[in-house]
Amino acid sequence: MIQQLILNGIIAGSIYALIALGFTIIYRTVKFFHFAHGVVYTAGAYLTYSVFSYLLSGTSNQLSVIGWGIAILIGIVGAGVLGIFIDRFIYHPLRRQKASNLTFLLASFGVFIFLQNLIQLIYGAQILTIRTGPIKEGHQIFNAVITDIQILILFVSCWLLVVLWLFIQRTKLGKAMRAVADDPIAANVVGINPERIILTSFAIGSALAGAAGILISFETNIEPTMGFNALLKGIIASIVGGIGSIPGAMFGGFFLGIAENLGIWKIQAGWKDCIAFAILIVFLLLRPGGIWGVKTEKERL
Amino acid sequence: MLLEVINLTVYYGTVQALNNISLFVNEGEIVALIGPNGSGKSTALNAICGVLRSLDGEIKSGKIVFMGETINGMLPHDLVKKGLCIVPEGRRIFPTMTILENLEMGGYIVNDKKTIKGTMEKVFHLFSVLKERRKQKAGTLSSGEQQMLAIGRALMLQPKLLLLDEPSLGLSPNYVEVVFEKTKEINKDGTSILLVEQNARMALEICHRGYVFKIGEIAFEDKAKNLLENDEVRKSFLGEI
Numbered sequence A: 001m002i003q004q005l006i007l008n009g010i011i012a013g014s015i016y017a018l019i020a021l022g023f024t025i026i027y028r029t030v031k032f033f034h035f036a037h038g039v040v041y042t043a044g045a046y047l048t049y050s051v052f053s054y055l056l057s058g059t060s061n062q063l064s065v066i067g068w069g070i071a072i073l074i075g076i077v078g079a080g081v082l083g084i085f086i087d088r089f090i091y092h093p094l095r096r097q098k099a100s101n102l103t104f105l106l107a108s109f110g111v112f113i114f115l116q117n118l119i120q121l122i123y124g125a126q127i128l129t130i131r132t133g134p135i136k137e138g139h140q141i142f143n144a145v146i147t148d149i150q151i152l153i154l155f156v157s158c159w160l161l162v163v164l165w166l167f168i169q170r171t172k173l174g175k176a177m178r179a180v181a182d183d184p185i186a187a188n189v190v191g192i193n194p195e196r197i198i199l200t201s202f203a204i205g206s207a208l209a210g211a212a213g214i215l216i217s218f219e220t221n222i223e224p225t226m227g228f229n230a231l232l233k234g235i236i237a238s239i240v241g242g243i244g245s246i247p248g249a250m251f252g253g254f255f256l257g258i259a260e261n262l263g264i265w266k267i268q269a270g271w272k273d274c275i276a277f278a279i280l281i282v283f284l285l286l287r288p289g290g291i292w293g294v295k296t297e298k299e300r301l
Numbered sequence B: 001m002l003l004e005v006i007n008l009t010v011y012y013g014t015v016q017a018l019n020n021i022s023l024f025v026n027e028g029e030i031v032a033l034i035g036p037n038g039s040g041k042s043t044a045l046n047a048i049c050g051v052l053r054s055l056d057g058e059i060k061s062g063k064i065v066f067m068g069e070t071i072n073g074m075l076p077h078d079l080v081k082k083g084l085c086i087v088p089e090g091r092r093i094f095p096t097m098t099i100l101e102n103l104e105m106g107g108y109i110v111n112d113k114k115t116i117k118g119t120m121e122k123v124f125h126l127f128s129v130l131k132e133r134r135k136q137k138a139g140t141l142s143s144g145e146q147q148m149l150a151i152g153r154a155l156m157l158q159p160k161l162l163l164l165d166e167p168s169l170g171l172s173p174n175y176v177e178v179v180f181e182k183t184k185e186i187n188k189d190g191t192s193i194l195l196v197e198q199n200a201r202m203a204l205e206i207c208h209r210g211y212v213f214k215i216g217e218i219a220f221e222d223k224a225k226n227l228l229e230n231d232e233v234r235k236s237f238l239g240e241i
């Protein structure tokens, strides 16, 4: 039982980690909470759903590996492009006006609600399911059961986390992203164009949200409002990990996933979301810097 | 003339910070800006290097000419490509990145790996502490070492004109000496320097000319030697008489 809960926690955690990482990458450059991140996650899932439906229309076959690849890729790229659009058309004009953080938050909520309703208008409010094929029996490992789809989720999400980590640590663009996160003015005077880094962050962060939405859509049903809960979990994971910290976001995601699932060992499953918020409150009170011990603004001064 | 600032007036919102100031830097010179706190020295540097806009400041009138080209309103990331670069007040190194990564970011606009490596060797030669600690996070360095890094990072761009904003601020006396020595050395290697300093005596000792700021205006300007002997400068800034 406990092995199964931990495994479920790791799988849920890998999704949370992707959302939190994307959210954090964007937060680090713009320094406000990009709530619309949640709807980008939804959009990724719906885009992949559309590609799946299109490729499967008129056949009763299963999708080939190439079909899967195309559907996932289009979903991820589409989410990245959506992120770029949100920044260019909403946030960028606000930045030029030197809008306050509150304005950014409200705008972000507005975008979230607008796009969520748009998705509802196009696809309807009902639950949809991606036809991934017949449900197969899972594999036994360490007294727990894992399905093919879950293996795919774990593999793809961990692969993305590693690739992103290497990108940010090793490449010139990744380092420039860290420089802007550290000190945007200093980054600007060494020749880094902050607008370009912001755009890159939105593209990458949103692609990660899209990837998370796509992966979850293989496992559960999708609905237009799915992004809200995902956003909350992503934000909680980011804060628990240490807001603005990249390893913190990844770690916070897994921590949250495992803690939630272990929590329902003794408590009813309906309390899952409560557990997440309880963890958040405990961290805010006892360890506001998160697991990674990020210094809060006050300490930094 | 490398840099010429003509009748520059700058505001932060409704607050005036500079009133109609003019100054210039010739090729090969070290020029010092001295004056009391809040007299607008940093504002002048920030206007020149394009950071002003990020600080909510605005050039209301006047002109800044660098190598014959008017550069008003150009942004820092474009100006560095022309060889104009600043070491900002308070050093502003990237604290979570290593020394090596800080220097790499200094060479961000340089695409040729060989050039970057060559320049980095020069920087390491100038500041050997940086080489010894290149894997260390910059945030863990002492203020003096951070200042070396900030200067080194700017040198990675091989600038024609280097703006230095209070490089000796908050450093131990040893490091203050080092900063002034190195500033002189950098200038000898062919980089022109516009230096803002609280430490007026040491600044005037290494520079060719100086401007004395007084609440947003330039009170007077002269050769460094003359300023060191000027009664008012000695009284107000050198702690004499």
Ligand SMILES: Nc1ncnc2c1ncn2[C@@H]1O[C@H](COP(=O)(O)OP(=O)(O)OP(=O)(O)O)[C@@H](O)[C@H]1O
Pocket (backbone or CB within 6 Å): B012, B015, B016, B017, B035, B036, B037, B038, B039, B040, B041, B042, B043, B044, B055, B056, B057, B089
């Ligand atoms: N970002 C800003 N917003 C509003 N006012 C500012 C800003 N920066 C500077 N000022 C004001 O402009 C004036 C000149 O400031 P500046 O920093 O240029 O002086 P300074 O000579 O560099 O002083 P210091 O020796 O303290 O560094 C001051 O009155 C200051 O309060």
Ligand SMILES: [Mg+2]
Pocket (backbone or CB within 6 Å): B041, B042, B043, B089, B165, B166
């Ligand atoms: Mg100053």
